[in-house]
Amino acid sequence: MxxxxxxxxxxxxxxxxxxxxxxxxxxxxxxxxxxxxxxxxxxxxxxxxxxxxxxxxxxxxxxxxxxxxxxxxxxxxxxxxxxxxxxxxxxxxxxxxxxxxxxxxxxxxxxxRLSVIQARVRTHLALKRYQDHMETIVREQTEDIRTASEYLRLEVEERKKTQVTLEQTNQSLKDSLLRLQETQDHLIRSEKMAALGGLVAGVAHEINTPVGIGVTASSFLAMETRKMAERMAKKEIQMDDMQKYISIASEATAIIENNLKRAGDLIQSFKQVGVDQSSKDRRFFRCREYLDMVLLSLRPKLKKGRHQVIVDCPEFLEIDSYPGVFSQIITNFVINSLIHGFHGESQKIIHISLSQEGERLRFTYKDNGKGMSRECVEKVFEPFFTTKRNSGGTGLGLHIVYNLVTQVLQGTIQCTSRPDEGAEFTITAPLNPQPV
Ligand SMILES: Nc1ncnc2c1ncn2[C@@H]1O[C@H](COP(=O)(O)OP(=O)(O)O)[C@@H](O)[C@H]1O
Ligand SMILES: [Mg+2]
Structure with missing residues (x-):
C-alpha cells in the first residue's frame, strides 16, 4: 500500500x-x-x-x-x-x-521568469523533504541507540548483580571449604588418636603375655624359695632337694629373663612407631654411598647365610631427605627376609634398586625367599600382624616402615608377593619431601 x-x-x-x-x-x-x-x-x-x-x-x-x-x-x-x-x-x-x-x-x-521560480521551488521542496526524511532516520536511529544503550545499561546492572551474587557464593564456598578442612583436620586428629588408642591397646595386650608369664614364673620361684627357707630353718635340707631347687630356680629365671626381654623388645618397637625420632635428621646425601653403609652395618647378620645383595643405584643420585628413615626401612626389610623369607640351602638373593623418576624417587626391595600368601600380603602393614608370634615377632616392623614412608617421606608403599615367589616392596616418594 x-x-x-x-x-x-x-x-x-x-x-x-x-x-x-x-x-x-x-x-x-x-x-x-x-x-x-x-x-x-x-x-x-x-x-x-x-x-x-x-x-x-x-x-x-x-x-x-x-x-x-x-x-x-x-x-x-x-x-x-x-x-x-x-x-x-x-x-x-x-x-x-x-x-x-x-x-x-x-x-x-x-x-x-516563472519557469525559474517553478524549478527552484521544486528543488527546495525536494531538499526539504530529503532533509525531513534524514531527520526522521536520525531520530529513529537515535531512538534505537537509546533503546540499545538502555538495554546495555540494564544488562550491565544485571551482570553486576550476578557478579555480586557469585562473589557471595564464592565467599560462602570458601568458608565451607575452610570449615571442611577444619573438620578434616579434626577427623584426622581423632583418627590418629583412635589409631594410637588401638596401638596402645595392642601393646598392652602384647606385653600382657610376657609380663604375665614372668609374674607366674617369679611367684612360683618365690614360693619354692619360701619352701626352701622353711626347710632350711628346720634343717631338713638334703642334697637332692638342693639340686631340685636349683634346677627350678634356673628354669624360672630363664623364663623370667626371656619374657622380660620380649616385653622390652615390644616396648622398644613401640617407641619407633612414633616416627619423630628417625625424622629429626634431614640432610643432603648420596643414596648409593648411604645404602652401602647401611648394608655394611648389616653384614654380620647377612654373612651367616651367604647371602648375595645386588644394589642398583645411580652413583651420583643425591637427595635432600631423611637418611635415618632409609636406614630403618632397609634394616626392617633385610631382617624380615632373614627371619621370614629365606630358608633351606638355596641361593639367597636380595635385590635393591633406587632410581629417580622425574621429581620422584623409586625404591624397590626384593628377595627370593618363600614369599607370602594373599591374606598375608593384605595385612602385612597392619600393626601386630605377624606369623611368628611365638618366636619373637612383634608385627610392628612393617607397620613402622609404612608410617615412615607415608608420614616422613610423604610417599606410598606397596607389597607384592606370592607363595614361593619371594617378596617385593615398592616405595615411591618425592625426591625432597616437605619438612615434617
Ligand atoms: N620378606 C618376607 N618374606 C616373607 N614374609 C614376610 C617378609 N617380610 C614380612 N613378612 C611377613 O609379614 C609379617 C609382618 O612383618 P613385620 O611387620 O616385620 O612383623 P614381624 O617381623 O615382627 O613378624 C611377618 O610376620 C611375615 O609373615
Ligand atoms: Mg619384622
Missing amino acids: IDKIPPPNILIVDDEPANIEMLGEVLMPENKIRVVVNGPEAIEIALSSNPPDLILLDIMMPGMDGYEVCRRLKADKRTSKIPVIFITAKSEENDEKKGFQIGAVDYITKPF
Whole structure:
C-alpha cells in the first residue's frame, strides 16, 4: 500500500497583489498555496500547528520587512527549519548576500521568469523533504541507540548483580571449604588418636603375655624359695632337694629373663612407631654411598647365610631427605627376609634398586625367599600382624616402615608377593619431601 503524499504547502508573503497572483498561478497546480501580506502574519502561520513547507518571502514590506521576518523565523527553533526563498525587486549583490547570511536558501529577483521560480521551488521542496526524511532516520536511529544503550545499561546492572551474587557464593564456598578442612583436620586428629588408642591397646595386650608369664614364673620361684627357707630353718635340707631347687630356680629365671626381654623388645618397637625420632635428621646425601653403609652395618647378620645383595643405584643420585628413615626401612626389610623369607640351602638373593623418576624417587626391595600368601600380603602393614608370634615377632616392623614412608617421606608403599615367589616392596616418594 502506497500512501498518497499530500501536496507541498507553500506560504507566499507579499504586499503586492500582482505578485501574489502571478506566483499563485505558477505554483498552484502542484502545491497548496497560502498567502499573507505582512510579516507578523507570516510568523503566526509558521508557528501554527500546520506550518508551511516553504516560504516565498518578499523583502520590501510595510512594517516588518522580509529580512526581519526571516531573522525571526531562523532564530526560533520551531520555525528555523522552514526554507525561505526571498523574492524581491532588489537586485544589488549586497542585498543577496545579506539574504543568504540571515538564513535564506535562495534569492530570486524580480522581474522573474516563472519557469525559474517553478524549478527552484521544486528543488527546495525536494531538499526539504530529503532533509525531513534524514531527520526522521536520525531520530529513529537515535531512538534505537537509546533503546540499545538502555538495554546495555540494564544488562550491565544485571551482570553486576550476578557478579555480586557469585562473589557471595564464592565467599560462602570458601568458608565451607575452610570449615571442611577444619573438620578434616579434626577427623584426622581423632583418627590418629583412635589409631594410637588401638596401638596402645595392642601393646598392652602384647606385653600382657610376657609380663604375665614372668609374674607366674617369679611367684612360683618365690614360693619354692619360701619352701626352701622353711626347710632350711628346720634343717631338713638334703642334697637332692638342693639340686631340685636349683634346677627350678634356673628354669624360672630363664623364663623370667626371656619374657622380660620380649616385653622390652615390644616396648622398644613401640617407641619407633612414633616416627619423630628417625625424622629429626634431614640432610643432603648420596643414596648409593648411604645404602652401602647401611648394608655394611648389616653384614654380620647377612654373612651367616651367604647371602648375595645386588644394589642398583645411580652413583651420583643425591637427595635432600631423611637418611635415618632409609636406614630403618632397609634394616626392617633385610631382617624380615632373614627371619621370614629365606630358608633351606638355596641361593639367597636380595635385590635393591633406587632410581629417580622425574621429581620422584623409586625404591624397590626384593628377595627370593618363600614369599607370602594373599591374606598375608593384605595385612602385612597392619600393626601386630605377624606369623611368628611365638618366636619373637612383634608385627610392628612393617607397620613402622609404612608410617615412615607415608608420614616422613610423604610417599606410598606397596607389597607384592606370592607363595614361593619371594617378596617385593615398592616405595615411591618425592625426591625432597616437605619438612615434617
Ligand atoms: N620378606 C618376607 N618374606 C616373607 N614374609 C614376610 C617378609 N617380610 C614380612 N613378612 C611377613 O609379614 C609379617 C609382618 O612383618 P613385620 O611387620 O616385620 O612383623 P614381624 O617381623 O615382627 O613378624 C611377618 O610376620 C611375615 O609373615
Ligand atoms: Mg619384622
